[in-house]
Each structure stands twice: as C-alpha cells, then as structure tokens.
Amino acid sequence: xxxxxxxxxxxxxxxxxxxxxxxxxxxxxxxxxxxxxxxxxxxxxxxxxxxxxxxxxxxxxxxxxxxxxxxxxxxxxxxxxxxxxxxxxxxxxxxxxxxxxxxxxxxxxxxxxxxxxxxxxxxxxxxxxxxxxxxxxxxxxxxxxxxxxxxxxxxxxxxxxxxxxxxxxxxxxxxxxxxxxxxxxxxxxxxxxxxxxxxxxxxxxxxxxxxxxxxxxxxxxxxxxxxxxxxxxxxxxxxxxxxxxxxxxxxxxxxxxxxxxxxxxxxxxxxxxxxxxxxxxxxxxxxxxxxxxxxxxxxxxxxxxxxxxxxxxxxxxxxxxxxxxxxxxxxxxxxxxxxxxxxxxxxxxxxxxxxxxxxxxxxxxxxxxxxxxxxxxxxxxxxxxxxxxxxxxxxxxxxxxxxxxxxxxxxxxxxxxxxxxxxxxxxxxxxxxxxxxxxxxxxxxxxxxxxxxxxxxxxxxxxxxxxxxxxx
Ligand code: SF4
Ligand code: SF4
Numbered sequence: 001x002x003x004x005x006x007x008x009x010x011x012x013x014x015x016x017x018x019x020x021x022x023x024x025x026x027x028x029x030x031x032x033x034x035x036x037x038x039x040x041x042x043x044x045x046x047x048x049x050x051x052x053x054x055x056x057x058x059x060x061x062x063x064x065x066x067x068x069x070x071x072x073x074x075x076x077x078x079x080x081x082x083x084x085x086x087x088x089x090x091x092x093x094x095x096x097x098x099x100x101x102x103x104x105x106x107x108x109x110x111x112x113x114x115x116x117x118x119x120x121x122x123x124x125x126x127x128x129x130x131x132x133x134x135x136x137x138x139x140x141x142x143x144x145x146x147x148x149x150x151x152x153x154x155x156x157x158x159x160x161x162x163x164x165x166x167x168x169x170x171x172x173x174x175x176x177x178x179x180x181x182x183x184x185x186x187x188x189x190x191x192x193x194x195x196x197x198x199x200x201x202x203x204x205x206x207x208x209x210x211x212x213x214x215x216x217x218x219x220x221x222x223x224x225x226x227x228x229x230x231x232x233x234x235x236x237x238x239x240x241x242x243x244x245x246x247x248x249x250x251x252x253x254x255x256x257x258x259x260x261x262x263x264x265x266x267x268x269x270x271x272x273x274x275x276x277x278x279x280x281x282x283x284x285x286x287x288x289x290x291x292x293x294x295x296x297x298x299x300x301x302x303x304x305x306x307x308x309x310x311x312x313x314x315x316x317x318x319x320x321x322x323x324x325x326x327x328x329x330x331x332x333x334x335x336x337x338x339x340x341x342x343x344x345x346x347x348x349x350x351x352x353x354x355x356x357x358x359x360x361x362x363x364x365x366x367x368x369x370x371x372x373x374x375x376x377x378x379x380x381x382x383x384x385x386x387x388x389x390x391x392x393x394x395x396x397x398x399x400x401x402x403x404x405x406x407x408x409x410x411x412x413x414x415x416x417x418x419x420x421x422x423x424x425x426x427x428x429x430x431x432x433x434x435x436x437x438x439x440x441x442x443x444x445x446x447x448x449x450x451x452x453x454x455x456x457x458x459x460x461x462x463x464x465x466x467x468x469x470x471x472x
Pocket of ligand 2: 231263264266268269270280311
C-alpha cells in the first residue's frame, strides 16, 4: 500500500523540565518580553521632537531610536542592518548551530509562553493528553476556553505593543481604547493579534518545520565543527543498546563490561522536546537547538548517579573523537564581513552631517533670457536640519563672476530643529562673461552665529545657450 501524501499533525504536549538551559531560556524570554512591551513607554529627552525613546514616525518620514534620528534618505542604513543580521545569523549558525531558533526567535519565545499558559490551566503533559482525549464536557470546555482566552489576550497585547511603536504611545493607547485611533492602528493590531494567535497557539512547531525558510537552508551553514545538540550514541548504546537501570549496572565499569549503554530509555528527552522529535535518532532538521533535552537527560543522569552529558552541546567531529576547530575559513570569512559591515555602519552614523542639502537645477526651461540681456537659471534647494537645535545659514555663490543670486532665503536661512525647507534660488549672469555654455560653480551655505562650524558647499552648474555666448 502506498504511503498517503498527507499526514495529520500529531499534537505535541511537551513536559516541563528544570535545568540550566531552561533557566537561560526563561531569562532571555523575560528580557525579550520586557524590552518588547515596555520600550514604547520609555520617554527620552532629545531636546526637540517627540519624547519617545523608540518611535517609528511614518508620517514624519523619520525613525527615532534614542538619540539617533533616521531620515528617509538614510534608508541605506537599513540595508546595512539587514546585511549585519544576515551575516550574524550565518556566523552564529556556522559556529553554534540554531541557537537563534532555540533561544531568541519570536516564534520560540511566544510558543514558550503559550505552552506555559496551557500547562498552567490544563496541567502537566499527562493531564493535557488525557484532557485532549476526553469527550467535550464542562471541565474540558472551561479549561480550553480559559486557555484560548488568555492566548487571545497575550496576542492582543502583542499586537497593541507593536502598534505603539508607530505613534506617541500614551496618546495612541488612549485613542485605541476610546475608539478614536486611526483605522491603520486597529488594522495593524488586529493583524498582529491574529498572526500571534495562529503562529504561537495553533501552528507552533509547524511554523519552524514547514514555514520558516531559515530552517530549510540552515543545514548548508553547518559543518562537522558546528556546535549541535547531540546524543552520544557510542556511550548511550554501546554494543548491546539501552538498558533498564539496576544495582549491578550502577558503575560505569560494569556497564562497559556488559556492553550496555548509559541510556535507560526513559523517554524524558523526547517528552520535553517542543518539536516532538527523538534526538537519539541523530541530527534532524526539525531540531531548534533549544537544549531542553540536555536538561532532561542531565536530570535523569544525576538522579541515577551516571555522569551527565549523554545529550550535550558538541560537534560531529568531537563525537567521532576529534577536536572541533571553530576557526574555519568559512567562520573567519563571516566574522570579517560582519566586522566590516558593522564598522562601516558605525562610521556612517558617526560621520553623518548635521544638515543635508540637495540642489536640483530646474530644467523646464534650463535657462531664460531676461529683458536686461542676462541669462537666468533656477535651482530648487532642499535644506534639512537633522539636529535638535535651530540653525541659521547665509547663502552665497562662488565661481560665477558678476552673477547675481536672487532668493527670498538668501541672507538668513532659518532651520528649525529636525525640520527641512525647500525654496528656489535664481542666478542671473551676463552670458558673455560665462565664456562657455556650462560653468561649474558652488552654492555656499555659511553657518551664522556658530564658531568653528564649517560651511556647507554644494556643487552645481550654470547653463548659457550657445547662441548667447558672444557679446552683441
Ligand atoms: S531535540 Fe532537543 S534541542 Fe532539539 S528541539 Fe528537541 S529538545 Fe530542543
Ligand atoms: S533522557 Fe537520557 S536516558 Fe532518558 S531516554 Fe533520553 S537519552 Fe536516554
């Protein structure tokens, strides 16, 4: 009989486990939740502008991240950040396997909390399995209903917290609860609520196994030196396989002598696994390297007096008796690209100018002949003050002899903190002075009232039609 192409999901009921990796995971979870939920409420005095520490102001086309204000034109930083994330993921995966999945991924963190709620309302693994098998009755209805309700509440808070990053959090929160927030705020919250509920409550490990692209390609970053969660098969099985613990086999020497392995086949490592696999079958792509099976097996080993580490973080090479080398060419390459990209991004942020000027020559028409015989070119100037202080500039030109600069903003360009202005400047010159139909010149923006501040210089071009170059 051929195998069916579809197999229904076998529900997973992970058992609670205590241990150092569980503690580490809980600490990371608390930190991540604390940062995610509280950050929009953190106030930050940056002199001007909003007082929210992290604010993604789409309408104002700028992101506030503590003292850093990122404008739309700084979008290449985002590209740099994406490269850094990608390289960091490659580097860490090559070195330590899927630690991102096991400890930091949102899917893992949120599923973990949903499991905690499930355990709290429905009980430990056996009770949950029994409840799932039982027919619908009042007890099942209440426990399932309460679980779903709390999941929904966590999902709603998750969606709401995400939305608060995109507006003034206290004000937006009040608008949300009084029904006065923009439609986009409700739509975003509803979308995040639904996706959180589905991913962490219903799909769970299936998100990692079937949907996540990283789970599929992470294998190519692994090599025999990569740190993985692995079962020491040689020690666990020996020649005669697993055994039931007995007094005669308590000493390692007697187990070695009898050829039996250290695994007592208790199944604890399988019961705690959030993706429902048996690590003793070897490396599997479903494994998210959460290390809970290490905690489980260490607990068992400690309780029967065997050395811990039957399941442990190790590498294929070490399992074969060799020694891992974390300094492979591949890892050094990832680390180098990572360091260069981080350095370039920091350098770009640190050396960003306080003001940004763009000058565009108006080309419709490129030049106009005035009644006094002069030729006029027009320019559109955009001036952006990226600082939290007001700035004043005086505009002049250099490199165009006897030319006249005509602009409303010429003598005192006032720039409010974090504001930009756009204006036109006209330059008029007698055509025969130009000498050529294209003359390079500079706009010079001289700072007023600021000692040691450097002038901002912007290069441009003055155009005179060929037939106007000669003196009439
Ligand atoms: S096999 Fe172990 S490390 Fe892998 S997902 Fe299961 S419990 Fe986590
Ligand atoms: S927890 Fe350890 S002893 Fe128990 S089945 Fe798993 S590997 Fe064997």
